[in-house]
Amino acid sequence: MSHSHAWNTFHRPRRLRRVDAIRRMVRETRLSVDNLIAPLFLVEGEGIKDPIGAMPGQFRMSIDVMVEHAADLADLGIPGIALFPAVPDDLKDTVGTEGLNPEGLFPRAIRALKAAHPDLLVVSDVALDPYSSDGHDGVVEGGVVLNDQTLDILGKMAVVQAQAGADIVAPSDMMDGRVGFLRHALDEAGFSHVAILSYTAKYASALYGPFRDALDSAPRKREGIPEDKQTYQMDPANAMEAQREASLDQLEGADMIMVKPAGMYLDVIRRLKDMAEVPVAAYQVSGEYSMIHAAAEKGYLSLDAIAMESLIAIRRAGADIILTYFAADIARRLRSQ
Ligand code: PBG
Numbered sequence: 558m559s560h561s562h563a564w565n566t567f568h569r570p571r572r573l574r575r576v577d578a579i580r581r582m583v584r585e586t587r588l589s590v591d592n593l594i595a596p597l598f599l600v601e602g603e604g605i606k607d608p609i610g611a612m613p614g615q616f617r618m619s620i621d622v623m624v625e626h627a628a629d630l631a632d633l634g635i636p637g638i639a640l641f642p643a644v645p646d647d648l649k650d651t652v653g654t655e656g657l658n659p660e661g662l663f664p665r666a667i668r669a670l671k672a673a674h675p676d677l678l679v680v681s682d683v684a685l686d687p688y689s690s691d692g693h694d695g696v697v698e699g700g701v702v703l704n705d706q707t708l709d710i711l712g713k714m715a716v717v718q719a720q721a722g723a724d725i726v727a728p729s730d731m732m733d734g735r736v737g738f739l740r741h742a743l744d745e746a747g748f749s750h751v752a753i754l755s756y757t758a759k760y761a762s763a764l765y766g767p768f769r770d771a772l773d774s775a776p777r778k779r780e781g782i783p784e785d786k787q788t789y790q791m792d793p794a795n796a797m798e799a800q801r802e803a804s805l806d807q808l809e810g811a812d813m814i815m816v817k818p819a820g821m822y823l824d825v826i827r828r829l830k831d832m833a834e835v836p837v838a839a840y841q842v843s844g845e846y847s848m849i850h851a852a853a854e855k856g857y858l859s860l861d862a863i864a865m866e867s868l869i870a871i872r873r874a875g876a877d878i879i880l881t882y883f884a885a886d887i888a889r890r891l892r893s894q
Contacts (some may be wrong), residue, residue: 574714586842586873588865590634590891594680594838595884597623599666600643611767613854615882617643617660622668624673633888636676639727639880640666641689643772652696653688657716664721670723680714680754681723683715683739692769692776694730694789700781702789704732711735711740719748727754727815731789737809748850755806757814757826758799761790764818771843772867799825800832808833813878820867823874830875839876841867846882860891 573583596885598617600607605619618626627638655661667679667877684694685707691697695707707730715726719776726743728735736755743751769775774782788885799816806814814833816826816838848865853860865881871879881887 563738567736588868588871588887588891590888591636591882592872592879593635594637594639594678594878594880595630595635596639596641596840596880596882597660598641598643599623600686601645601662609700609767609771611770612843612882613850615631615771615846617771620662620669623871624669627670627674627677630885630888631667631674631677633885633892635677635884637725638670638678639680640656640670641768641772643668643749644687646773647781647808649688649690651690653710653714654683655711656685656688657717659717659720663809664717667718667721667723672886678724679722680725680727681715681718681721683711683718683728685710686730686774687709687772689774689780690777692774693783694786695732697782700783700787703708703785704734707732708735708738709759712738715739715751716742716746716748719743719746719751723751725752725754725812727756728757729759729817731756731759731786733792734809736811740810752812753810754813754815755811756817756840757802757806757811758822759790759792759815759817760822761785761787762793762818762821762842762844764821764842767843767847785823793821796825796828801827803829803833807833811835813838815840815878815880816876818845819871819876821846823870826874826876828869830877836877838878838880839871839874841871841881841883843882861886865890873877 563863567820573579582679600617600619603621606622607617609615644655648802674786684692693702718726736753739753803814814834816822819839820840828838849863
C-alpha cells in the first residue's frame with residue numbers, strides 16, 4: 558500500500574511543532590513571573606516555620622521568617638504576596654474583633670514586610686473567617702450569616718490593613734455589596750490609592766480543605782452554625798451567575814476581579830475575561846496544589862510538568878494574574894529557562 562499520496566496532507570500543522578524554536582515562536586500563551594502572586598500563611602511567634610500537613614513546601618511563618626522569605630520572592634521577581642493569618646482560638650470571637658486590631662499579627666506583618674521590601678506588593682485578605690469563632694466569613698446570628706452587619710466590620714478591617722500599608726485589599730467573603738462598601742470606606746479614610754482585588758466568583762468548593770486546616774478556619778460544628786458556606790459562596794453548577802457578580806463588582810469599583818478555584822473553573826475564567834474591563838485573576842487553591850503534590854508523591858504524575866501545565870491552562874483560559882502556591886518554584890524555573 559502506498560503512503561505517498563499527499564492529497565489529504567497538504568495542510569500539515571505539525572510543521573509548526575517540528576523543533577523547539579518554531580514551537581516557541583508560535584506559542585499563544587505565556588506564563589511570566591509577572592503573572593504570579595504567592596499566597597503565604599502567617600503565625601505569631603519568632604523563628605517559626607511550621608510545615609502545613611496537606612501542602613508540601615508550604616509553611617506557617619512568623620513575621621521574621623516571612624520577611625526573609627519575602628526577600629527571596631522579591632529577588633525572583635514575583636510582584637506580590639497574598640497574606641493569610643493563623644489566629645489562635647483565644648483571640649477569636651463571633652464578630653472577628655481581632656481583625657480590627659491595628660497591633661494584631663496581620664497589620665504588624667504588613668508593616669514589617671513593607672518596611673523591608675517596599676516594592677513587593679502586599680495583598681491583604683478581607684474576611685472574618687481567620688478571626689471568627691464560628692468559622693464563617695461573616696457574623697452568624699440565628700443560623701444565618703448576616704450580610705450588612707458584616708459589611709461594617711469588613712470596611713473597618715480594610716482600613717486597618719490599608720493603614721498598615723497594604724497595596725491591594727482582597728475581600729474573600731462573598732457578602733453582597735462589599736466592593737462598593739470597601740471602596741467607600743477606603744476613600745473616606747484617605748486610601749483612594751489602595752486597590753481592590755475582588756473574589757468575584759468564589760465557589761463553595763471542596764478544594765479549600767487544606768487551607769482551612771492550615772488556619773483552623775473551617776465552619777465550627779455546632780448548633781446554630783451553618784455547616785458550610787453555600788449561602789454566600791457560589792454554587793459550582795453556575796457560570797452565568799459569575800457574570801452577574803462580575804458586573805456588580807465592576808460597577809462597585811473593583812480594580813481586579815477573581816475566579817476561585819481556578820483549574821476546575823476555566824470556563825468561568827474565560828467568561829469573565831471575555832466580558833471584563835478590568836484584569837482577571839484566578840486562585841489556584843490549596844486543594845488543587847495538594848492534589849498535584851499527592852499524585853506526584855505517589856509517582857502517578859510528574860510534579861514539575863503538571864504544575865506548569867496547570868498554570869498554563871489557567872493563563873490560556875484568560876487569567877492575567879494567578880495566585881498559586883507554586884509561585885516560587887515556577888519563578889525559579891522560569892528564570893533558569
Ligand atoms: C476564606 C478564604 C478561603 C480561602 C481563602 N480565603 C477558603 C474558605 O472559603 O474557607 C481558600 C484558599 C485556598 O484553599 O487556598 N475567606
